[in-house]
Amino acid sequence: MDMSVKIGALKLKNPVTVASGTAGYGEELSEYMDISKIGAIFTKGLSLKPRPGNTGNRIVETSSGVLNSIGLENVGIEEFLKNKLPFLLKSGATPIPNIAGHTEEENIELARILSGTEGIDAVELNVSCPNVKEGGMAFGTNMPVFTRLVEKVRDVTGGVLIVKLSPNVTDITEFAVTAEKIGVDAVSAVNTFLGMKIDIKNRRPYFKNRVAGLSGPAIKPLAVRVVYQLFERITIPIIGLGGIASVDDIIEFILAGASAVSIGTMNMVEPAISLNLASELEEYCRAGSIGDLAALTGAAHTA
Ligand SMILES: Cc1cc2nc3c(=O)[nH]c(=O)nc-3n(C[C@H](O)[C@H](O)[C@H](O)COP(=O)(O)O)c2cc1C
Numbered sequence: 001m002d003m004s005v006k007i008g009a010l011k012l013k014n015p016v017t018v019a020s021g022t023a024g025y026g027e028e029l030s031e032y033m034d035i036s037k038i039g040a041i042f043t044k045g046l047s048l049k050p051r052p053g054n055t056g057n058r059i060v061e062t063s064s065g066v067l068n069s070i071g072l073e074n075v076g077i078e079e080f081l082k083n084k085l086p087f088l089l090k091s092g093a094t095p096i097p098n099i100a101g102h103t104e105e106e107n108i109e110l111a112r113i114l115s116g117t118e119g120i121d122a123v124e125l126n127v128s129c130p131n132v133k134e135g136g137m138a139f140g141t142n143m144p145v146f147t148r149l150v151e152k153v154r155d156v157t158g159g160v161l162i163v164k165l166s167p168n169v170t171d172i173t174e175f176a177v178t179a180e181k182i183g184v185d186a187v188s189a190v191n192t193f194l195g196m197k198i199d200i201k202n203r204r205p206y207f208k209n210r211v212a213g214l215s216g217p218a219i220k221p222l223a224v225r226v227v228y229q230l231f232e233r234i235t236i237p238i239i240g241l242g243g244i245a246s247v248d249d250i251i252e253f254i255l256a257g258a259s260a261v262s263i264g265t266m267n268m269v270e271p272a273i274s275l276n277l278a279s280e281l282e283e284y285c286r287a288g289s290i291g292d293l294a295a296l297t298g299a300a301h302t303a
Helices: 077-090 103-113 144-158 172-182 218-231 247-256 273-287
Strands: 006-007 009-011 014-020 040-042 059-062 065-068 122-125 162-166 186-189 193-196 211-215 238-239 260-263
Touching: 006 162, 014 273, 065 218, 065 238, 077 103, 103 144, 122 144, 144 162, 144 172, 144 186, 172 218, 211 218, 218 238, 218 247, 238 247, 247 260, 247 273, 260 273
Parallel strands: 014 040, 014 260, 122 162, 162 186, 186 238, 238 260
Antiparallel strands: 006 009, 059 065, 065 211, 193 211
16 A cells, blocks of 8 residues: 655655654664654754763653653764764665754754755754754744744755744744745644753752753644644645654544654654554555545544
């Protein structure tokens, strides 16, 4: 059965992908499943130079989710291109690097380098990381800053450009509409929601950064709401994510308006979940004689 979906000019084998930051660069995942069989792997947010990430506590479980404050720890673009990307390509996976520069210039440079690299057909611009002091969410929550950055990254990106939106704004649809106008090919929604934990023993915030990003099943209804709202305002594809843990969750996102989905936090619970859910989704389509998954995208809007 053909489960492929199109994200701009990029054809994914199926709509189930792995979310950035929850599976590194795919190597560890490949010990649990055939990574060539999922739609794509969004790799950990990259910067020009390697980054150690935040100090202190970095992740903690919450009710039905996790709060993280990793702070974009990554190997840097050079090491990624030299040692991480070749592994992904050799494995037959579809890599989508996630760009997470500190500054506008750094993001443009990363986009320029990646878009000229063989084997990379798409990049995801992360303007929504809540865990860094410079850049991150500051790009995705201020409209003039967002517009300028996305325009400049679009200018240097020949391939498919996906922008990962921040849900920590009053109206996320305004950012999506702007992205579409600039010529972005797709949006990912959502990144983590701002949250916080207080350590009751020492009566201080648990994370050094104070705030952190909430993900996992706890945020699923919020993310479905966002995807539904976006579908009403934009025509470019939406990659839906936030708390997906079952095939029913995937179908919910698709009916709300997603053309593809990503699995994030649940990879940490069940490393092969993305492939398992891709198979279950295919089974669902076969059982329901659904020949074209695209027909389901946004179907909840016509009811
Ligand atoms: C530990 C961790 C690290 C993450 N790192 C990144 C990142 O580098 N870039 C990014 O765009 N999103 C990052 N995210 C956000 C996820 O890609 C995803 O948007 C979010 O977790 C919601 O999906 P989920 O509820 O399925 O996890 C990270 C999330 C977690 C939990």
